[in-house]
Amino acid sequence: MIEHLVRKNILALKPYSCARDEFKGRPAHVFLDANESAHNAPYNRYPDPLQEQLKERISAIKGVSAQSIFLGNGSDEAIDLVYRIFCEPGVDNVVAIEPTYGMYGVCADINNVEYRTVPLSAVDYAMSADALLQACDEHTKVIWICTPNNPTGNDMDRRELQRVLTEFNGIVVVDEAYGDFSDMQPVRNYLQHFPRMIVLNTFSKAWASASIRLGMAFASPEIIDFFNKVKYPYNVNLLTQQAATELLKNMDRLERWTNEVKHERAHMMPCLAELSMVKQVYPSAANFLLVKVTDADAIYKYLIERGIVVRNRNRVALCQGGLRITIGTKDENNELLAALRRYGHAF
Numbered sequence: 001m002i003e004h005l006v007r008k009n010i011l012a013l014k015p016y017s018c019a020r021d022e023f024k025g026r027p028a029h030v031f032l033d034a035n036e037s038a039h040n041a042p043y044n045r046y047p048d049p050l051q052e053q054l055k056e057r058i059s060a061i062k063g064v065s066a067q068s069i070f071l072g073n074g075s076d077e078a079i080d081l082v083y084r085i086f087c088e089p090g091v092d093n094v095v096a097i098e099p100t101y102g103m104y105g106v107c108a109d110i111n112n113v114e115y116r117t118v119p120l121s122a123v124d125y126a127m128s129a130d131a132l133l134q135a136c137d138e139h140t141k142v143i144w145i146c147t148p149n150n151p152t153g154n155d156m157d158r159r160e161l162q163r164v165l166t167e168f169n170g171i172v173v174v175d176e177a178y179g180d181f182s183d184m185q186p187v188r189n190y191l192q193h194f195p196r197m198i199v200l201n202t203f204s205k206a207w208a209s210a211s212i213r214l215g216m217a218f219a220s221p222e223i224i225d226f227f228n229k230v231k232y233p234y235n236v237n238l239l240t241q242q243a244a245t246e247l248l249k250n251m252d253r254l255e256r257w258t259n260e261v262k263h264e265r266a267h268m269m270p271c272l273a274e275l276s277m278v279k280q281v282y283p284s285a286a287n288f289l290l291v292k293v294t295d296a297d298a299i300y301k302y303l304i305e306r307g308i309v310v311r312n313r314n315r316v317a318l319c320q321g322g323l324r325i326t327i328g329t330k331d332e333n334n335e336l337l338a339a340l341r342r343y344g345h346a347f
């Protein structure tokens, strides 16, 4: 059902066959097939190329069948694979909301795919399904929607999203990297209704594991088969698979941390809004706040000099004067507030 959207060379691709694919399912104890070392140092063996045990755990937590899960070296791997599977370089194009996560555009450039941007509302960063659909032509293969959006922090309106999902005939990628911090229903719950939707989640944000580099894509088994065909054979290393398995044994802790972020976010909003240099604090369903200030470059530099790093979004479309501030611990947030309160004073 999606084959007409897939690049011809990918449809025809004969994927690399891992040594261990060939005997799969039968018991064995002497492994002389993969030119590995016989010495367990202890990482002598290649890892499971499809990460089946880890996917079973994730399946139970996310409510998505294991056949509908792809795991990659961060969500960034899944983003790149979307281009490599669906977009003919120099021919096809993709459409994305603007401003949004930078990697969609970078991967488009790397793959020589035209990247069309559709500005969000300058007032409240809402997206327009009409505007997105109007930007499409017969070569548009993918629409990128990030919700809650980075760097604006807002949830995209669900009716607008649904219109894109029902009216666009190509692939719609919904990036829910920050979904855990939102009160909206996760979009992955509607995978069955939208066979051309790909949902991205990550271990890097609410799951507090950016350094293990593990991203998730949820989609129909048909789409996931193409991801598996095109990915590098052992794209998620054993250390990462083990670390993720350990992490998922303690879901209570992750939920507690997410609630702490939401609580601190609600606390920080009015505290920031009352500062004299702050012009606007945007509502956020993510673990950061977009804050417009009087002089973003100067305040950014001032904070750096005090050892506090925020993200300067001053030169991003529709974000002029914007700083993106991640919610930290209570102490970190208070240190930021104290520094901002002293801004413009001699000491």
Ligand SMILES: *Cc1c(COP(=O)(O)O)cnc(C)c1O
Pocket: 073, 074, 075, 076, 077, 101, 146, 150, 175, 177, 201, 202, 203, 204, 205, 210, 214, 215
């Ligand atoms: C941080 C972030 C990601 C996560 O990327 P990883 O490669 O999984 O670390 C994905 N999408 C958005 C919008 C993000 O902000």
